Amino acid sequence: MSKGRRLIVFxxxxxxxxxxxxxxxxxxxxxxxxxxxxxxAVTPPAGGKVPALRSLESAVTGNGPGQVRVVCQGSGGAKxxxxxxxSIDKARKHGxxxxxxxxxxxxxxxxxxxxxxxxxxxxxRCAYSEIQPAVNASHNNDRVVVMxxxxxxxxxxxxxxxxxxxxxxxxxxxxxxKTPSYKYQVTCPNDQNLVHIEGRAVPDTPPxxxxxxxxxxxxxxxxxxxxxxxxxxxxxxxxxxxxxGASDYESNDPEARPxxxxxxxxxxxxxxxGFVAHNFTVRGALxxxxxxxxxxxxRVDTVKMFWNADYGNLTFTSDHGLxxxxxxxxxxxxxxYPGGAPETGEQADKSFYPDAPRFNxxxxxxxxxxxxxxxxxxxxxxxxITHNNIYGNTAGISTDTISAAGHPGFPADSxxxxxxxxxxxxxxxxxxxxxxxxxxxxxxxxxxxxxxxxNNGNVWGNWIWDNWRNAAFLLSIPNFLVTPEGNVNPGVSxxxxxxxxxxxxxxxxxxxxxxPKGFKAFPELYAFGNHVGGTRGAAPNGVDFWWDEGGTGPxxxxxxxxxxxxxxxxxxxxxxxxGDGNDTLPHTCVGSKSxxxxxxxxxxxxxxxxxxxxLPPEQCDWYTLPPKPxxxxxxxxxxxxxxGAREFLETARAKQLEDRIGQLTGxxxxxx
Amino acid sequence: MRHWPAAALFAALALASCxxxxxxxxxxxxxxxxxxxxxxxxxxxxxxxxxxxxxxRLATIHDIRRxxxxxxxxxxxxELSDHAAYRVLQSTCGKDFxxxxxxxxxxxxxxxxAAFAEN
Numbered sequence: 029m030s031k032g033r034r035l036i037v038f039x040x041x042x043x044x045x046x047x048x049x050x051x052x053x054x055x056x057x058x059x060x061x062x063x064x065x066x067x068x069a070v071t072p073p074a075g076g077k078v079p080a081l082r083s084l085e086s087a088v089t090g091n092g093p094g095q096v097r098v099v100c101q102g103s104g105g106a107k108x109x110x111x112x113x114x115s116i117d118k119a120r121k122h123g124x125x126x127x128x129x130x131x132x133x134x135x136x137x138x139x140x141x142x143x144x145x146x147x148x149x150x151x152x153r154c155a156y157s158e159i160q161p162a163v164n165a166s167h168n169n170d171r172v173v174v175m176x177x178x179x180x181x182x183x184x185x186x187x188x189x190x191x192x193x194x195x196x197x198x199x200x201x202x203x204x205x206k207t208p209s210y211k212y213q214v215t216c217p218n219d220q221n222l223v224h225i226e227g228r229a230v231p232d233t234p235p236x237x238x239x240x241x242x243x244x245x246x247x248x249x250x251x252x253x254x255x256x257x258x259x260x261x262x263x264x265x266x267x268x269x270x271x272x273g274a275s276d277y278e279s280n281d282p283e284a285r286p287x288x289x290x291x292x293x294x295x296x297x298x299x300x301x302g303f304v305a306h307n308f309t310v311r312g313a314l315x316x317x318x319x320x321x322x323x324x325x326x327r328v329d330t331v332k333m334f335w336n337a338d339y340g341n342l343t344f345t346s347d348h349g350l351x352x353x354x355x356x357x358x359x360x361x362x363x364x365y366p367g368g369a370p371e372t373g374e375q376a377d378k379s380f381y382p383d384a385p386r387f388n389x390x391x392x393x394x395x396x397x398x399x400x401x402x403x404x405x406x407x408x409x410x411x412x413i414t415h416n417n418i419y420g421n422t423a424g425i426s427t428d429t430i431s432a433a434g435h436p437g438f439p440a441d442s443x444x445x446x447x448x449x450x451x452x453x454x455x456x457x458x459x460x461x462x463x464x465x466x467x468x469x470x471x472x473x474x475x476x477x478x479x480x481x482x483n484n485g486n487v488w489g490n491w492i493w494d495n496w497r498n499a500a501f502l503l504s505i506p507n508f509l510v511t512p513e514g515n516v517n518p519g520v521s522x523x524x525x526x527x528x529x530x531x532x533x534x535x536x537x538x539x540x541x542x543x544p545k546g547f548k549a550f551p552e553l554y555a556f557g558n559h560v561g562g563t564r565g566a567a568p569n570g571v572d573f574w575w576d577e578g579g580t581g582p583x584x585x586x587x588x589x590x591x592x593x594x595x596x597x598x599x600x601x602x603x604x605x606x607g608d609g610n611d612t613l614p615h616t617c618v619g620s621k622s623x624x625x626x627x628x629x630x631x632x633x634x635x636x637x638x639x640x641x642x643l644p645p646e647q648c649d650w651y652t653l654p655p656k657p658x659x660x661x662x663x664x665x666x667x668x669x670x671x672g673a674r675e676f677l678e679t680a681r682a683k684q685l686e687d688r689i690g691q692l693t694g695x696x697x698x699x700x
Numbered sequence: 701m702r703h704w705p706a707a708a709l710f711a712a713l714a715l716a717s718c719x720x721x722x723x724x725x726x727x728x729x730x731x732x733x734x735x736x737x738x739x740x741x742x743x744x745x746x747x748x749x750x751x752x753x754x755x756x757r758l759a760t761i762h763d764i765r766r767x768x769x770x771x772x773x774x775x776x777x778x779e780l781s782d783h784a785a786y787r788v789l790q791s792t793c794g795k796d797f798x799x800x801x802x803x804x805x806x807x808x809x810x811x812x813x814a815a816f817a818e819n
Binding site for chain 1 (some may be wrong): 739742799800801809
């Protein structure tokens with residue numbers, strides 16, 4: 029077995045271990061990508077594009093389309109109006125922020141008056157004290173307007189989990205596992221969810237069993253009943269309206285940690301084409317804060333997501349989505365997770381997506397912080413992540429191509445990460461009594477971007493600094509260890525039929541290890557004891573671009589060019605990581621091929637196998653933050669690692685592993 | 701020829717005893733963790749694992765396997781044997797920071813490495 033070929037397999041091993049753990053999503057009913065065309069049975073049509081945000085003023089005038097239902101607290105909304113007045117006073121006196129990383133905004137006297145007056149008018153129409161009944165009464169194009177207050181939804185909370193009424197409405201997959209069907213969610217809406225939005229009626233035809241291999245088009249789709257629904261708060265800031273699934277908070281601060289959780293999902297929008305969420309906070313879920321599934325056209329606009337044990341937001345197999353001006357923290361997995369995003373990238377089926385290639389989901393102007401991961405997305409195809417602030421997490425962005433059952437879209441491709449600030453992701457959560465309990469492990473602390481098995485990705489124009497392990501990881505995932513769900517696309521970026529991931533990725537025009545001018549630190553950057561190495565000038569990453577080089581030969585067309593490092597030059601960019609001494613990052617995209625590096629591949633294997641040995645490459649250090657870049661201890665560790673790695677390759681343990689790889693691949697490992 | 705049925709039976713028993721992934725036998729012990737719609741797979745975490753008996757842990761593995769290892773025409777996720785799954789979960793859940801780790805995420809990660817799990 030050639031060195032290069034062997035390294036491909038090593039890379040496969042590491043990838044197969046890394047990815048599911050890194051960004052493994054959730055267990056869900058077999059899901060399908062919605063028809064991307066607008067549903068013209070509704071006027072205006074539902075889906076087919078990101079829905080527009082309707083102004084609060086238009087809710088007051090009642091000009092439509094649709095009806096407005098108002099939810100408030102206190103008699104005639106008195107409590108809500110009192111809370112609003114306090115929030116307005118505070119904003120007028122001190123200013124307010126929509127996101128911690130952003131400058132304060134000023135609320136003008138006129139804007140304050142107008143907001144108060146709009147709320148006074150809305151309070152006169154208030155007919156609900158809980159959100160779920162207002163949603164239930166709504167139809168297509170309607171709006172549910174929620175005035176300030178903390179909404180615990182006591183009626184929903186009182187509904188039983190595993191309601192016997194719906195016991196026979198589960199969907200059984202061919203493995204024998206049961207999941208709640210769409211009918212289950214509609215019939216027992218508050219079994220798991222604090223607020224459930226049924227976008228479409230339950231059809232007479234049951235879902236196909238077993239699920240269809242072709243996931244394009246929902247096979248059991250009913251007509252719209254609540255499409256184009258807008259759910260919105262009426263306060264100054266999203267924390268004025270909190271939809272709350274927990275209790276026993278450590279303080280009255282909206283970001284305080286809860287200790288008792290009551291519902292699995294705070295708001296679930298299911299098949300709710302054209303759904304808009306605006307200006308509220310979802311807080312305290314046993315699983316997910318805002319859950320959007322099988323939806324065409326959605327907008328998550330100025331929404332906060334705090335203390336949701338798995339995901340702040342989980343969106344699954346949904347199209348035409350936009351996240352904007354959002355903010356999340358306290359997620360045990362990721363703040364945002366648009367998983368199973370449709371194949372609208374380089375592998376799009378043009379008969380189903382005639383306007384492809386296009387981005388199906390855009391994440392912009394959000395703060396993702398204080399969590400295990402900022403962003404995750406198994407099989408997250410064609411998502412654009414732009415102009416966000418990603419800081420203070422264990423790791424920043426993770427997109428992978430391996431996942432558990434229910435994630436169609438292999439291999440993930442065509443994600444673009446551009447013009448973000450990705451910094452100081454050095455939060456140590458893999459320790460006893462962590463301030464944010466991690467739901468997912470096997471992640472390296474101190475990483476900005478963790479990409480495994482992704483194709484045709486672009487990472488450009490970002491400022492990435494002060495991530496003490498790496499600015500960006502790129503790993504390869506050979507096919508023989510991957511058994512994805514649904515139809516499998518060939519991985520058009522790659523050339524080798526046995527290796528269809530980690531090709532055609534481009535990293536360019538990024539600024540590494542340097543804080544942008546004008547950046548100002550803010551308290552949330554240091555939350556939960558996050559380590560911050562520098563907030564001005566040079567603030568190096570451990571290694572800027574780490575690459576496994578594990579796809580020697582077949583892994584093609586990856587490139588790194590036009591980036592600048594801590595001193596402002598390309599020469600100060602570091603990568604692809606300490607290896608066997610022959611370590612280079614290709615500058616030229618077309619025709620580039622990896623050369624492999626057994627040292628760092630073995631290092632990764634030791635992490636993923638969790639079978640630690642004596643030498644540094646056998647000792648996984650991912651769970652502890654590396655020394656601050658540039659320090660003596662960091663240099664010392666690097667030297668020790670390289671020496672130990674070379675020694676390991678001469679051991680019997682390394683040869684035993686090579687033999688196993690040879691058995692699996694059918695390529696015998698040559699012995700001297 | 702007469703040896704074949706016995707050999708086959710022996711092989712089946714051996715597979716069952718080492719926890720073949722598709723073992724359909726009913727289990728007396730209940731799996732650990734909060735049940736959602738008849739399954740603990742979604743919610744079970746390391747703290748539940750650590751509090752369970754060996755029989756309960758094995759029942760948990762079987763539950764998770766049913767959820768993760770689908771067998772649809774287009775789905776063929778690699779299975780992890782009882783032995784390998786138990787070892788992985790026991791090792792990981794023994795760490796003092798792992799109490800809130802979801803077990804199915806750990807299982808799925810290891811399962812995708814099933815080809816190397818018995819080495």
